[in-house]
Amino acid sequence: xxxxxxxxxxxxxxxxxxxxxxxxxxxxxxxxxxCKKPHCVAGCPVEIDIPKFISFVKEKDYLxxxxxxxxxxxLPAICGRVCPQEHQCQGxxxxxxxxxxxxxxxxxxxxxxxxxxxxxxxxPEINPLNGHRVAVVGSGPxxxxxxxxxxxxxxxxTVFEALHEPGGVLTYGIPEFxxxxxxxxxxxxxxxxxxxxxxxxxxxxxxxxxxxLFEDGFKAIFIGVGAGSPKYLxxxxxxLNNVYFASEFLTRVNLMKAYKFPAYDTPVKRAxRVAVVGxxxxxxxxARTALRLGAEKVSIVYRRTEHEMPCxxxxxxxxxxxxxxxxxxxxxxxxxGDERGYVKAIRCDRMVLCEPDASGRRRPECSGEEFILDVxxxxxxxxxxxxxxxxxxIDGLDLWGEGYIKADHDGRTxxxxxFAGGDITTGAATVISAMGAGxxxxxxxxxxxxxxxxxxxxxxxxxxxx
Amino acid sequence: MFxxxxxxxxxxxxxxxxxxxxxxxGHAKAGxxxxxxxxEKGERIPLTIADADRQQGTITLLxxxxxxxxxxxxxxxxxxxxxxxxxxxxxxxxxTKYGHCVLVGGGIGSATLYPILKALKDAENKxxxxxxxxxxxxxxxxxxxxxxxxxxxxxxxxGSSGRKGLVTEVLKEVIEREQVDLVIAVGPIRMMxxxxxxxxxxxxxxxVSLNPVMVEGTGMCGACRVNIAGKTRFxxxxxxxxDGHEVDFHELENRLNFYKDEEGxxxxxxxxxxxxxxxxxx
Numbered sequence: 001x002x003x004x005x006x007x008x009x010x011x012x013x014x015x016x017x018x019x020x021x022x023x024x025x026x027x028x029x030x031x032x033x034x035c036k037k038p039h040c041v042a043g044c045p046v047e048i049d050i051p052k053f054i055s056f057v058k059e060k061d062y063l064x065x066x067x068x069x070x071x072x073x074x075l076p077a078i079c080g081r082v083c084p085q086e087h088q089c090q091g092x093x094x095x096x097x098x099x100x101x102x103x104x105x106x107x108x109x110x111x112x113x114x115x116x117x118x119x120x121x122x123x124p125e126i127n128p129l130n131g132h133r134v135a136v137v138g139s140g141p142x143x144x145x146x147x148x149x150x151x152x153x154x155x156x157x158t159v160f161e162a163l164h165e166p167g168g169v170l171t172y173g174i175p176e177f178x179x180x181x182x183x184x185x186x187x188x189x190x191x192x193x194x195x196x197x198x199x200x201x202x203x204x205x206x207x208x209x210x211x212x213l214f215e216d217g218f219k220a221i222f223i224g225v226g227a228g229s230p231k232y233l234x235x236x237x238x239x240l241n242n243v244y245f246a247s248e249f250l251t252r253v254n255l256m257k258a259y260k261f262p263a264y265d266t267p268v269k270r271a272x273r274v275a276v277v278g279x280x281x282x283x284x285x286x287a288r289t290a291l292r293l294g295a296e297k298v299s300i301v302y303r304r305t306e307h308e309m310p311c312x313x314x315x316x317x318x319x320x321x322x323x324x325x326x327x328x329x330x331x332x333x334x335x336x337g338d339e340r341g342y343v344k345a346i347r348c349d350r351m352v353l354c355e356p357d358a359s360g361r362r363r364p365e366c367s368g369e370e371f372i373l374d375v376x377x378x379x380x381x382x383x384x385x386x387x388x389x390x391x392x393x394i395d396g397l398d399l400w401g402e403g404y405i406k407a408d409h410d411g412r413t414x415x416x417x418x419f420a421g422g423d424i425t426t427g428a429a430t431v432i433s434a435m436g437a438g439x440x441x442x443x444x445x446x447x448x449x450x451x452x453x454x455x456x457x458x459x460x461x462x463x464x465x466x
Numbered sequence: 467m468f469x470x471x472x473x474x475x476x477x478x479x480x481x482x483x484x485x486x487x488x489x490x491x492g493h494a495k496a497g498x499x500x501x502x503x504x505x506e507k508g509e510r511i512p513l514t515i516a517d518a519d520r521q522q523g524t525i526t527l528l529x530x531x532x533x534x535x536x537x538x539x540x541x542x543x544x545x546x547x548x549x550x551x552x553x554x555x556x557x558x559x560x561x562t563k564y565g566h567c568v569l570v571g572g573g574i575g576s577a578t579l580y581p582i583l584k585a586l587k588d589a590e591n592k593x594x595x596x597x598x599x600x601x602x603x604x605x606x607x608x609x610x611x612x613x614x615x616x617x618x619x620x621x622x623x624x625g626s627s628g629r630k631g632l633v634t635e636v637l638k639e640v641i642e643r644e645q646v647d648l649v650i651a652v653g654p655i656r657m658m659x660x661x662x663x664x665x666x667x668x669x670x671x672x673x674v675s676l677n678p679v680m681v682e683g684t685g686m687c688g689a690c691r692v693n694i695a696g697k698t699r700f701x702x703x704x705x706x707x708x709d710g711h712e713v714d715f716h717e718l719e720n721r722l723n724f725y726k727d728e729e730g731x732x733x734x735x736x737x738x739x740x741x742x743x744x745x746x747x748x
Contacts, residue, residue: 162684164503164510164550172682201552203684207489228686232698239693239717241724248687256509256681262735265509265534266681267728341720387685389703 001106006321010291013176013259016318017081020103022060025110029057032102035094040104043092045436048072050089050104057107063122066111070124074148075141075187075435077116078170080109081179083432084312116186126194127154132449135160135218137204137390140168141431142224142422144191145438146445151194153446158218160202165255168226169423170431172255173247175285177292205393210418220417220445223405224438227423228387232380233277237335242269242343246278246286246381253289271377274298275346277332278381279308280428284315286379287324298324299373303331303351308361327373329353331364335378345374384428394418401427411441412448419445467547468502471524477604479531480574481540482516488523490515490553496561496581497675497707500525500553501683504538508549511535512680512702515554516577528577528606534732537747541740555683556706559673561585565647566592568640569615570633570661572653573599576606578675579652583614591648592616596636598657602627634660646670651710655719662710672710676701678721693717 002018003009009016020028032054040050048069056065069076085091085105093101115121132155136143139161147157165171167184192198204210213221230245232238249268252258256266274290276283279302287298302309305328306316320326329351336345348371351364386403398406398414404427405420407413413420421437423429446452472484490500494515501510517526531540542548559582567586571579576597586593595615599605600623608627612618619636620628629636634657640646641664649672651661658674665672678701681689685703692701693714699705740747 162552163682164552172686201550202489203552203555206493206554207552208493228684229700229703230686230688232688234698239691239698239721241720245688245691248681248689251681251687257507261728262732264507265732267725267732269724341717387703389684 001103003318006323009177010288010322013292015180016177019113020106020110022110025057025062025107026060028103028107029054031095032058033094039092039094040089040102043088043090045088045432046073046439048089048108053111054102054104054107057111062111062114063118063120065107066115067122067124069108069111072439073435074145074191075431076108077112077183078141078179078187079432079435080105080107080112081183082174084430086313088432116183121190121193123193124152126152129156129195130154132156133158133218134445134449135204135213135221136224137221138162138168138224138226138422138424139166139188139198140170140224140226140422140434142226142434142438142441143168143222144188145435146222146224146419146421146442147196148191148194149439149442150445151191151196153442155446155449157196159196159198160204160208161198161200162203162225163255164200166198166200168224169228172251173282173285175250175254175289177288178285203389205390210390210394214417219449220419222411222438222441222445223390223413223418223420223424224422224434225387225390225424226434227384227404227428229385230380231383231385233332233382235332235334237337237343238380240335240337240343241341242271242377243335244269244377244379246276246282246379247384249286249379250282250289253293259293268293269377270294271375272296273375274377274379275301275332275373275375276379276381277301277346278383279304279310280381280383281311281315282384283379283381284311284319286381288319288322290377290379291322291324295377299327299375300324301327301330301332301346301348301373303329303364304353304361305329329364329367330371331366332378333370336372343376343378345372346378347372384423386424386427391424409440410444411437412444417448419448467549468551470542470544470546470548473542473544476528477606480604480606481529481531483527483529483539483542484524485527485548485551486523487525487551487553490551491518491523491525492520494518494525494554494581495558496585497556497559497578498554499556499683499706500527500551501555501680502527502548502552503550504535504542505549508538509535510550510681510683512555512677512683512706514578514675516580518581528574530574533729534736537733537736541745541747552683555702557704559585559650559707561589563589564591564671566594566645567648567650568594568596568637568646570596570637570649570651570653570657571598571606571611572633572651572657573604574606575653575657575675575677576611579650580607580610580614582650583611587614594619594640596621596633596640598622598633598653599627600624632660633657634664637661638664641665641668641670648673649710650674655715655722658710658713659715662713662715666711673707674710674713675707676705676713676718678718679725692721
């Protein structure tokens, strides 16, 4: 895969990864062994028939390849860009054992982008409307997948989105340089072309309650509202001016286009020296965004080591190439402010790694030493938790942990007719795992409405994958 | 799209818009707000739902034209659309029979008090309203407050209407004169802080409605976080009303001023652009 030059790309918001050329794509497709029992398919949360789609690329039938992917996955241009393929399909590729696995993600992206550049959009077969309406709450990856799958089967789907743009975390969370908005818009256009209606500015639970949706004739409701509430450390100084939660920082820049202020009305503070706290993809996105807003120096502060970082390895590489520095084994304990209430430094404990904790990662402990980093902005990117607005409004819905919805493997909650999937059931995870949950929920919603309901399995607390 | 049905100028720099938004009107309760965005390039701003008419399917918003977005909003006319409005957001005011409630409003904050007053009246509370402004013409909805309250006490800095002086002076008199069971204060931070300090020694439950910088308004971003009794809370999802005796007003004021430069820049550019186009700033 080709990437733009780090010295150039760090000054703008244009996409960093350039994708494969046609010749590269065909060469890469030819490396695929077309295994009889393909491990890559087993590694894919939505079980795309990967060898089959690659065989179309070999034959230079790119649209045929895309058609094959879309039988399983309605958002290929997005997944080709943001899936952690190294842990999924590519991580399972047999070639990877000896040398380099097939770049499946890059091929997926290639066929999706090929269709975009050829300006044709091929619609899959859609069953005639069956007269049943289903409401989908949230237009992120889980919701879009449920909507697309059920629309194809003949359901009349309405998606309700609280924000003024559809896409959920794809739109407000992931920056333009990693996932361009025009790619998201294109995939959403595709979902709409299946007959899906998307209603914006509709805060289910407030603008309309779940019971009112049932009264309006919706036979089932899928909740895919994501894990949309930022976590924070609760350390002194966290509310000083110029301390951002990553969710706010990224929402300002991605959703509100604050990097174009004052052409767009929403501002964001540009800082000289920035510390980003956290080690996930959101931390990398925030750091690289701060750099693009003109910061001279951006540091990632993470309490474990590179080995335990939950972000994609590719993102660490990209960030390093762009000049972002990493302070590992560093745990913030206080943010220091000046007399005006603005950030001036961050004080951290130096950590050492001890025995593994519940997540299987080695637990960091204070070494007794500390250090101070002079910064004028701090971005907290230490994770998200569930957003209470909708959940509080549904009486009797079973929850677990910090307010996540209890749903079984097929997305069923304890209330018949209410289904859920994605981050609101598992805690913050990946785009593709939300899509996998959406696929399973779509099947069980179909079974529920058609009266093919299997006996309901007991909702269980899902095992976190990260 | 949300159509503007009516527009009224109710005080210098203060406009009232009636907007068609049937679902929001149908669910709005006292204390709720909406987040709106005028157009594609606009910012999202929170505004209290000052009134809602379920039958007509309309909401009424009051705003003071002090920034780029509010000035631009004030230039819209009946028939014009507002691109995005989401709501009703925030917790509703807890309304029950308290006894004697004193509602203290300063400036545009009075708009928030109006639906609260009506709800408290419906719950059979005795109500006293103290409205404060610099001068008579800046008193917002004086007649409406008078109509729905048991007692209406305007105060102005210059004495042009009601008492000359501060709302806290009048509030103190009321507290010393008779039993007060609840105080609700909405307005500038310094006013809410002064009211909370005044009621603290009397141990009177005091609710304030906070209006920090917000971005999305549904608890997703944390821009509106405030410090309540030493804990971080989100004004949009946990508020906007909090116990005035627990609010860190100093931090709130500091955070509210964070984008002052950008707000000034945006307003300046907008005024220049509008004048160049030969358009009138309403």
